[in-house]
Amino acid sequence: MKLYTYDHCPFCVRARMIFGLRGLPVEEVVLANDDEENPIRMIGAKQVPILEKDDGSFMGESLDIVRYVDESAGKGRLKENVRSEIQAWIDKVGKYSGKLIQPRTVKIGLPEFATASAVKYFVDKKEKNIGSFAGNLADTPALLAQINQDLKELEPLVDPVSDGINGEVGMEDILLFPVLRNLTIVSGIEFPKNTAAYLTRMGKASGVDLYFDRAI
Numbered sequence: 782m783k784l785y786t787y788d789h790c791p792f793c794v795r796a797r798m799i800f801g802l803r804g805l806p807v808e809e810v811v812l813a814n815d816d817e818e819n820p821i822r823m824i825g826a827k828q829v830p831i832l833e834k835d836d837g838s839f840m841g842e843s844l845d846i847v848r849y850v851d852e853s854a855g856k857g858r859l860k861e862n863v864r865s866e867i868q869a870w871i872d873k874v875g876k877y878s879g880k881l882i883q884p885r886t887v888k889i890g891l892p893e894f895a896t897a898s899a900v901k902y903f904v905d906k907k908e909k910n911i912g913s914f915a916g917n918l919a920d921t922p923a924l925l926a927q928i929n930q931d932l933k934e935l936e937p938l939v940d941p942v943s944d945g946i947n948g949e950v951g952m953e954d955i956l957l958f959p960v961l962r963n964l965t966i967v968s969g970i971e972f973p974k975n976t977a978a979y980l981t982r983m984g985k986a987s988g989v990d991l992y993f994d995r996a997i
Contacts, residue, residue: 783808783833784846785823787893789886791959792843794989796830798955799847801988803854814893815902847955860951867946867953870935871960874928878964881924883907884914885966889995921969928964929971936973944986946979958983966992 784800784807786793800807812819817827824831824841832840832849840846851859887900894900904914911917917924940948947953961980964970972980984991 782806782835783810785810785812785820785831785833786829787811787814788891789882789893789963790829791963793830794959794962795843795955796832796846796850797989798958798983798987799850799854799859802950802986803851803856805850805854811892813896814899815896816899844955847952859955860947860949860953862951863953863956864938864947866938867957870931870938871956874931874960877924877927878960879907880911880917880920881928881967882963883911884918885997887914888997889966889992921967925967925969928967932971932973932976936975939973939975939979941975941978944982946983950986954983958987958989962989962991966996968996 782805784793784796786797786809788811797809799805812829820827820829820831823833823839826841828841830841830843830846832846834840840849847859883903887894887903894903908914939946944950945954946957958980961972961976962984965972965980980991983989
């Protein structure tokens with residue numbers, strides 16, 4: 782199987798996670814961010830992740846891919862339960878985290894931004910939603926204060942020793958880890974003890990790298 786992704790894409794991280802967690806091989810292909818032709822050819826829309834199955838057919842939608850791969854692995858199924866507190870936290874942080882993450886995404890040498898045209902495509906699109914990247918970078922202190930407070934509120938919900946956020950690996954991890962992982966691109970975020978340890982464990986278990994060494 783092949784998995785078409787962008788490195789920065791949290792929805793792609795979901796799909797990458799299930800292959801790592803289930804120990805299944807997959808060929809990962811990172812598309813250029815301004816490549817519209819190939820995604821549209823495969824699934825009729827410019828979006829990733831896209832799974833190319835062994836029979837040559839294509840599947841989009843990250844959670845559909847997660848459930849398909851999970852079932853194919855034959856190693857049990859991820860626990861579907863997602864605590865309302867976790868979903869509420871994801872929804873809350875999702876309203877502003879792009880202002881921290883997206884302006885930094887084009888600055889750390891990710892493969893989907895290897896060309897100036899790919900960078901321009903991303904910046905032009907995202908600035909329509911969050912405002913100028915330069916302005917958001919200038920607002921970093923206020924945004925840091927907000928995310929650091931929200932991480933303190935998440936901390937009691939994080940299991941201190943399990944690979945999974947709630948004592949075993951489940952759909953909560955598929956939803957939450959990509960959000961936390963992308964926040965590691967931001968220098969100055971103060972991840973509480975349990976959350977920091979969870980990021981390390983889940984990154985290792987899923988085979989998804991973190992951005993701490995490139996944080997801006």
